[in-house]
Amino acid sequence: xxxxxxxxxxxxxxxxxxxxxxxxxxxxxxxxxxxxxxxxxxxxxxxxxxxxxxxxxxxxxxxxxxxxxxxxxxxxxxxxxxxxxxxxxxxxxxxxxxxxxxxxxxxxxxxxx
Amino acid sequence: xxxxxxxxxxxxxxxxxxxxxxxxxxxxxxxxxxxxxxxxxxxxxxxxxxxxxxxxxxxxxxxxxxxxxxxxxxxxxxxxxxxxxxxxxxxxxxxxxxxxxxxxxxxxxxxxxxx
Numbered sequence: 001x002x003x004x005x006x007x008x009x010x011x012x013x014x015x016x017x018x019x020x021x022x023x024x025x026x027x028x029x030x031x032x033x034x035x036x037x038x039x040x041x042x043x044x045x046x047x048x049x050x051x052x053x054x055x056x057x058x059x060x061x062x063x064x065x066x067x068x069x070x071x072x073x074x075x076x077x078x079x080x081x082x083x084x085x086x087x088x089x090x091x092x093x094x095x096x097x098x099x100x101x102x103x104x105x106x107x108x109x110x111x112x113x
Numbered sequence: 114x115x116x117x118x119x120x121x122x123x124x125x126x127x128x129x130x131x132x133x134x135x136x137x138x139x140x141x142x143x144x145x146x147x148x149x150x151x152x153x154x155x156x157x158x159x160x161x162x163x164x165x166x167x168x169x170x171x172x173x174x175x176x177x178x179x180x181x182x183x184x185x186x187x188x189x190x191x192x193x194x195x196x197x198x199x200x201x202x203x204x205x206x207x208x209x210x211x212x213x214x215x216x217x218x219x220x221x222x223x224x225x226x227x228x
Contacts, residue, residue, distance in 0.1 A: 045219070090157070101159070
């Protein structure tokens with residue numbers, strides 16, 4: 001069965017600190033992996049995606065993610081967070097051709113000043 | 114590019130009435146659109162997938178007679194919640210993808226409150 005696990009429901013980091021959000025997936029075929037960010041009451045904005053090739057992908061707002069097939073992981077990282085990064089982050093997996101996405105439960109990120 | 118809009122952004126209605134939510138792709142042709150539902154502090158759950166000009170495919174457990182989806186053009190899909198009840202109150206989000214693209218772009222969502 002297809003599934004995505006985001007082990008951390010809520011993470012708090014200080015502004016300027018580094019960040020890593022974890023994502024593990026289970027998918028029967030070649031996974032297409034995504035990270036989306038959602039601000040309160042808003043839709044989802046695509047941060048980055050991985051389909052194939054270089055396993056370290058760069059996204060918007062200074063985010064990057066690394067695909068590790070052996071660990072079935074696609075963790076999101078940022079070297080130095082800003083207060084504006086406070087939001088809900090969702091990891092999702094799908095197949096080729098924008099097939100339906102399976103989302104993780106989300107990780108809420110709080111930034112301490 | 115890849116902008117998706119939804120209208121209305123929020124709606125309050127009385128129990129038993131029907132509500133229509135529009136999802137538009139503003140700068141691309143969306144051959145496939147998706148409708149999701151999100152409860153507070155929860156993840157997104159796919160309700161249905163619609164391809165332009167054909168009937169929507171509903172996920173298991175989603176009542177197709179209650180949640181009517183129409184994808185009449187390459188830029189517009191509508192979700193109609195028929196005979197809405199308080200338990201239908203939720204945040205509804207659509208997404209769209211173009212042609213053979215592999216990415217879904219999401220709308221800003223519509224908050225439905227049924228009194």
